[in-house]
Amino acid sequence: MDNMRAQEILQQAIALFSKNSLKKSFSLLEEVISIEPNLAEAHFYIGNIFHIQGQLGKAVKAFNKTIELDPTHTDASISLSVILNDIGRYEEAQKVFEKANAKVKVEGVQDPHINRKFSLKHFEIAEMYFSYNRYDEALFDYNKAAALDSENLEIRIKIAKVYSKKGYISKSFDELRKLKAEHPEYMPARVALGLLHYGKGNTIEAQAEWQNALMKDSRNEEVLMYLNLSSSATETNLHV
Numbered sequence: 001m002d003n004m005r006a007q008e009i010l011q012q013a014i015a016l017f018s019k020n021s022l023k024k025s026f027s028l029l030e031e032v033i034s035i036e037p038n039l040a041e042a043h044f045y046i047g048n049i050f051h052i053q054g055q056l057g058k059a060v061k062a063f064n065k066t067i068e069l070d071p072t073h074t075d076a077s078i079s080l081s082v083i084l085n086d087i088g089r090y091e092e093a094q095k096v097f098e099k100a101n102a103k104v105k106v107e108g109v110q111d112p113h114i115n116r117k118f119s120l121k122h123f124e125i126a127e128m129y130f131s132y133n134r135y136d137e138a139l140f141d142y143n144k145a146a147a148l149d150s151e152n153l154e155i156r157i158k159i160a161k162v163y164s165k166k167g168y169i170s171k172s173f174d175e176l177r178k179l180k181a182e183h184p185e186y187m188p189a190r191v192a193l194g195l196l197h198y199g200k201g202n203t204i205e206a207q208a209e210w211q212n213a214l215m216k217d218s219r220n221e222e223v224l225m226y227l228n229l230s231s232s233a234t235e236t237n238l239h240v
Contacts, residue, residue, distance in 0.1 A: 002035050002036060003036055005035060006032045006035040006036035006039055006042075007039075009028050009031055009032050009035070010028075010029070010032045010039065010041060010042055010045075012028055013025045013026075013028035013029045013032060013042070013045060014045060016028065017045055017048070017049070022049050022052065022053070025045065025049065026046065026049050029042050029045055029046050029049075030046075033046075038069050039069075040065075040066045040069035040070035040073055040076075041066075043062050043063075043065045043066040043069065044062070044063070044066040044073065044075070044076050044079075046062045047059045047060075047061075047062030047063040047065075047066060047076065047079060047080075048079070050062055051079065051083060056083055056086070056087055059079075059083055060080060060083055060084065063076045063077075063079050063080035063083070064080065067080065074100050074114055075113070075114055075117065077096055077097075077099065077100035078097070078100055078114065078117040078118060078121065079117070080093075080096050081093045081094075081096040081097035081100065081121060082117070082120065082121060082124075084096060085097075085121070085124060097121055100118075101118065115148040115149060116148070116149045116152075118148050119144075119145045119146075119148035119149035119152060119155075120145070120149075122141045122142070122144040122145035122148065123141070123142070123145040123152075123155060123158075125141045126138045126139075126140075126141035126142040126144075126145060126158065127158075129141065130158070130161075130162065133165075135162050135165050135166050136166075138158075138162050139159065139162045139163075139166075142155055142158050142159045142162060143159065146159065153179065153183060153186050153188070153189070154188065156175060156179045156189075157176070157179070157188055157189065157192050159175055160172045160175040160176045160179075160192060160196070161192075163175060164196060164199075169196070169200065172196055173193070173196060176189055176192055176193040176196060177193065180193060184216075185216065187213055187216070187217055187220055187222075187223070190209055190210070190212065190213040190216075190223075191210070191213065191222055191223060191226065193209050194206040194207070194209035194210045194213070194223075194226060195226070197209060198226070198230060203230055206226075206230060207227060207230055207231070210223045210226055210227045210230075211227070214227070
């Protein structure tokens with residue numbers, strides 16, 4: 001009977017959490033734990049609330065408690081890994097992440113929410129590799145991130161940048177052209193394609209790309225800035 005009551009309150013708390021009513025949700029979650037202390041999902045949502053509020057130490061404790069009560073709770077493992085990484089406990093974060101990742105591979109978990117969290121982790125690792133010019137490792141993790149979250153189009157621009165840094169300019173062009181064709185309204189792809197042209201000295205092609213972008217978004221400040229800069233550079237060269 002107590003467990004049923006705890007589950008009912010838990011669902012109310014989750015509903016409030018989804019509406020960003022964190023204080024009310026937290027109060028109900030505490031009530032759930034007072035009734036059923038070993039309900040892992042209650043500790044998980046408490047961890048999420050602490051995380052949102054920036055109380056990372058308490059969030060780590062709550063996620064660890066979740067995993068202690070339910071070692072199969074992949075989402076808690078990923079959340080814990082992300083926080084540990086953020087606070088500089090990199091080795092510990094990597095161990096938690098690899099353990100959760102191995103479990104997903106074995107069980108073939110396809111929950112989009114979990115996949116997005118894994119994608120974020122791979123993206124963070126790729127960004128770190130990129131910052132140290134370790135482009136092969138960066139490319140590997142960017143590709144993993146893209147495979148897990150196809151809706152995050154920024155990752156594909158990052159992949160194109162890695163190709164460019166490695167000297168694979170044609171592959172970089174191919175990646176951006178494919179992205180632009182698949183998502184014609186996605187302005188960053190057009191901006192990046194123009195910059196790639198401009199970086200190779202193809203000013204006319206770059207300006208054409210940015211002009212086409214303006215036809216879709218006439219107030220895009222980034223596009224206007226690049227057009228003005230490229231036009232100024234062209235005029236300067238003409239007067240030299």
